[in-house]
Amino acid sequence: MPAHPIFKTAFAKVYPLYVQKAERKHRTKAEVDDVIRWLTGYDQAGLERQIAQGNNFETFFAQAPAMNPNTSLITGVVCGVRVEAVEDPLMQRIRCLDKLIDELAKGRKMEKILRQ
Template structure:
C-alpha cells in the first residue's frame, strides 16, 4: 500500500521538499518550523534532532511530544483525499502536515493556519 511506503520514508528526506515548497513562494523555514511545532509539539532543536536521527515519518509522529488538540480542525483535500475523512491516524497526521505546509506556501495568514476552535 502507498501509505506504508510513506510511513517508512525518513523525515529528513521529506523536510527539504517542505523547505523547497515554502521558499519557492517566498516563505521561510521559520514559518515551516512554526507549523510543524504547532502540529507536533517539537521545537526547532527537536525537529533538527529528528532530522539528524534519520527517523521515519512513522517514528516522527509516534515520538511527537504532543499532537495539537486542534489538529482535527484541519480540513481540505491533499492528493485528492479529504484529510478529515482519512481513517488511518498516522496517514491523517502526515496529510495534516502536508496541508499546513501547502497553506504556508500559499501565503495564508499564520493565525488561520494555526487553527483555533470557533
C-alpha cells in the same frame, strides 16, 4: 494490508521538500518549522534532532511530544483526499502536515494556518 511506503520514508528526506515548496512562494524555513512544531509539539531542538537522526515518519509522529489539540480543525483536500476522511491515524497526521505546508505555500496567514 501492508503499511504505506511513506510511513518508512525518512522525515529528513521530505523536510527539505517542504522548505523548498514554501520558499518558492516567498515563505521561510522558520515558518515551516513553526508549522511543524505547532502540529507535533516538538521544540526546535527536538525537531532538529529528529531530522539529524533520520527517523521515518512513523517514528517522527510516534515520538512527537503532543499533537496539537486543534488538529481536528485541519480540513480540506490534499492530493485528492479529504484530510478529515483519512482513517489511518498516522496517514491522517501526515496529510495534516501536508495540508499545513500547502496553506503556507499558498500565502495563507500564519494565524489561520495555526488555527488561532
